[in-house]
Every structure is written in structure tokens, then in C-alpha cells.
Amino acid sequence: DVKVTQSSRYLVKRTGEKVFLECVQDMDHENMFWYRQDPGLGLRLIYFSYDVKMKEKGDIPEGYSVSREKKERFSLILESASTNQTSMYLCASSRDRGETQYFGPGTRLLVL
């Protein structure tokens, strides 16, 4: 089974802090994705990556950056956390194309 793990299930940070969310997949998938999920808005794509050191902006990249130094690891960075970044963050990976994605358990981030 594909396993996607995220570094934390719950995280509380203060406004202005730099926040790192880590995601690791163990199935040698080429593609990795970061979403945020908010009530009534579904899942919105923040960034995605097709290969090591490659990244593409999703639909809501503002306030975020990403890093993919190794194939299995994709990190989401909040450079200066703000209260409107309080959300559930989901990481996903896929092989080849992206229509079948495997999600991690999510990190629920609260920014105070």
C-alpha cells in the first residue's frame, strides 16, 4: 500500500512564525501535491511538483513556498504565518499522471 505521511497531525503557531510542513511518500511517486482544505471550499491546490527540484504554482500559492530536495519528500513552507492560513493541510502523491492521488492524514494548523 502507498503510504504518505505528514510530520504533524496538529500544529499551533504564532503570527509571523516560519512554519515547515513535511510530507514523505514511500512509493517512489514522481508527483507530489500540497492542498489546503477549508469548510465549504473543498480542496485547493497550493503547489505541486513533478520531479526533484521542480515546483509549479497551484491555485493559491500566495504566502507559501515549497521545497523538493529528494523525490520522496515535499515540504510546504509558510514564510510568515498569518491567521488566515489556519486550515487543514493535505499532502498527496501520484505516479505518472495525477488523476489518482494518495493523500496523507493531514496537518491541522492553527495560527494565533
Add this chain to the structure above:
Amino acid sequence: GQSLEQPSEVTAVEGAIVQINCTYQTSGFYGLSWYQQHDGGAPTFLSYNALDGLEETGRFSSFLSRSDSYGYLLLQELQMKDSASYFCAVYNQGGKLIFGQGTELSVKP
């Protein structure tokens, strides 16, 4: 722009059949995916339709009509454990999934 519409809530009784509709507007359409998410859990892949027609996987079936920009997820012999949120998602030429807002399905005894 790109948009998907699906009902926000659906309620059905155990053993019944329920259909969750999804209409979409997008450019560079490749196919339609469905995901299930239980409360507090991760979304899990259910199905993907690239061609018109019905795909069946056990109690779940998914349908696509590309000409109508429409699809649906059909759940048969509903069980309590099917209570969850269901998301349709368009897969487009940008290699991205664009998700709908989700349909919360409540199965009553």
C-alpha cells in the same frame, strides 16, 4: 475559468441507492475523479472516468458524459459506513486536479 458544482448535502437510508451529481466547466478536460473522505480522515480515491459511460467497482459506480460536462457517483446498497464527504475532481491538461466543494452524505438507519 474552472468550476465544479455538486450538492452540498445528501441524505439517504441504509440499503438505498443514492446518486451524487457533478457538473463542471473547465478547459483542457482529461477526466473526472471521485474521492471519499470520512470525517477527520484523508481523502481516498474511488474512481476515474476518462471516457463516456459507466464504470462499476463493487457497490460504487461512476458515470461521465463529456458532451454534457456532467458526471455522477452512484452508491448502491448503502451502508452506515458510507456516511462521508464525496468530492468530484476534474483532471485537466495542466496535470492538476480541481476539486468540487464536496457532498456530505448522511446514511440513516
